[in-house]
Structure formats: structure tokens, C-alpha cells
Amino acid sequence: MKKKILLIGGGGHCRACIDVIEQENVFEIAGIIDKKEKIGDEIFGYKIIDCDDNLSKYTGFSYALITAGFVNSDQVRVKLYIMVSQIFSMPKIISPNAFVSRHTDILKGTIVMHHAMINANAVIGENCIINSKALIEHDATIADNCHISTGAIINGGCKIGERVFIGSNSVVKQGIIITDDVIVGMGSVVTKDITESGVYWGNPARKYK
Numbered sequence: 013m014k015k016k017i018l019l020i021g022g023g024g025h026c027r028a029c030i031d032v033i034e035q036e037n038v039f040e041i042a043g044i045i046d047k048k049e050k051i052g053d054e055i056f057g058y059k060i061i062d063c064d065d066n067l068s069k070y071t072g073f074s075y076a077l078i079t080a081g082f083v084n085s086d087q088v089r090v091k092l093y094i095m096v097s098q099i100f101s102m103p104k105i106i107s108p109n110a111f112v113s114r115h116t117d118i119l120k121g122t123i124v125m126h127h128a129m130i131n132a133n134a135v136i137g138e139n140c141i142i143n144s145k146a147l148i149e150h151d152a153t154i155a156d157n158c159h160i161s162t163g164a165i166i167n168g169g170c171k172i173g174e175r176v177f178i179g180s181n182s183v184v185k186q187g188i189i190i191t192d193d194v195i196v197g198m199g200s201v202v203t204k205d206i207t208e209s210g211v212y213w214g215n216p217a218r219k220y221k
Contacts, residue, residue, distance in 0.1 A: 017033070018075070018100070019076070019077055019079040022046035025082075033105060042073055043058065067099055073100065076096050078092050082141060086177070104118050105123040106123075107124055110128040122137070128145060129148070134151065134154070135153045138157070150169075152172070157175045161180045164183070167183070168187070169186055172190050174193070179200060182201070194211075200213045201214075
């Protein structure tokens with residue numbers, strides 16, 4: 013029998029997560045938790061059964077996954093993760109269509125989406141999104157609460173801090189270090205270490221704010 017899992021967050025990212033969970037075929041989705049006004053709605057046949065305030069009612073379910081996205085801000089996702097991980101086990105979810113080296117370490121609460129590639133000796137922290145077709149090269153480290161977006165490339169030996177968003181089709185040069193709380197805009201090329209939090213974009217990437 014499959015293990016039951018609750019999904020926390022019912023937006024667009026949730027839809028993508030449902031597809032990965034269904035194809036991984038390890039968990040049965042027991043329901044979705046979202047805003048109070050959305051209770052009763054359905055996503056791909058799965059009901060939004062309650063809101064965040066009532067999570068303690070569902071301790072009979074052992075597993076949960078944060079399916080709120082991280083685009084403009086990570087605050088909601090991180091807050092939910094802290095709260096939910098005190099009640100439920102947070103499994104890692106890996107698409108069967110992804111390539112993940114057996115010589116990697118992926119921590120709890122992280123989801124690896126379709127056609128992502130994670131190569132040898134990479135380390136991925138908790139509550140991360142490694143999105144479709146992202147490439148994490150050998151010896152790279154991604155800290156907790158990061159989103160490596162669609163088609164982004166993190167080259168060998170890079171160290172990405174906590175709460176970092178790397179936009180679609182961005183490239184981070186080998187060996188680069190990026191500090192915590194950084195947003196790298198889509199299509200950017202990071203050629204130098206980023207030592208100050210903020211928003212960066214361009215080729216080469218420069219600080220915007």
C-alpha cells in the first residue's frame with residue numbers, strides 16, 4: 013500500500029508536483045492544504061481539504077510536502093516548511109524522469125522535477141526545488157530553501173547559499189560562491205562570486221537592487 017501524503021499549497025507549482033508524485037508512484041495524495049476560501053476546490057481530482065491553521069488535525073498522515081512555489085519571495089514557502097516539518101515527515105521526491113547520480117546527497121523536503129540532472133558528489137539541502145531540466149554539476153552544493161529554476165545550470169564546485177532563486181536558463185560559472193538571500197534573474201550569467209544579498213541579472217550578472 014502507498015504511503016499517504018498531504019500537499020501544502022495549491023497553486024501552479026502544486027500542479028507540477030502532483031505530476032511528479034504520480035509518476036514516482038511512491039505516495040498517494042491524501043489532499044491539499046491551501047487558503048480557507050479554496051476549501052472544496054479540486055486540482056486534478058485532488059480536493060483542497062483544509063487550511064494551514066488546522067494542520068494539527070491531520071497527524072494521522074505521516075508525510076507532507078511543501079507545494080507552494082518560490083518565485084518573487086521564499087518567505088511563504090520557508091514559513092510553511094518550518095511549521096509543517098514539526099508535525100510531519102518531509103520526504104524527498106524525485107521524478108523517475110530525472111537523472112540523479114547515486115553519489116549525491118539530497119535532503120528531506122526537496123523535489124527534483126522532470127528531466128533535471130544532478131551529477132556526482134552534489135549536495136542538495138532541505139526544502140529545495142530543482143526544477144525541470146535544471147543541471148546541478150559535480151561537487152556543487154545547494155543549501156536549504158533554494159529554487160533552481162527551469163533550465164538553469166549550476167556548474168561544478170559551486171556553492172549556493174540559503175534561500176537563493178536561480179532564474180530560468182541562467183548559468184553559474186564553475187566554482188562560484190553565492191551568498192544567502194539572492195535572486196538571479198532569468199537568462200543571467202554569473203561569472204563572479206556574489207557576496208551581498210540582493211537581486212542580480214544580466215550577462216555578466218550585476219546587482220539590480
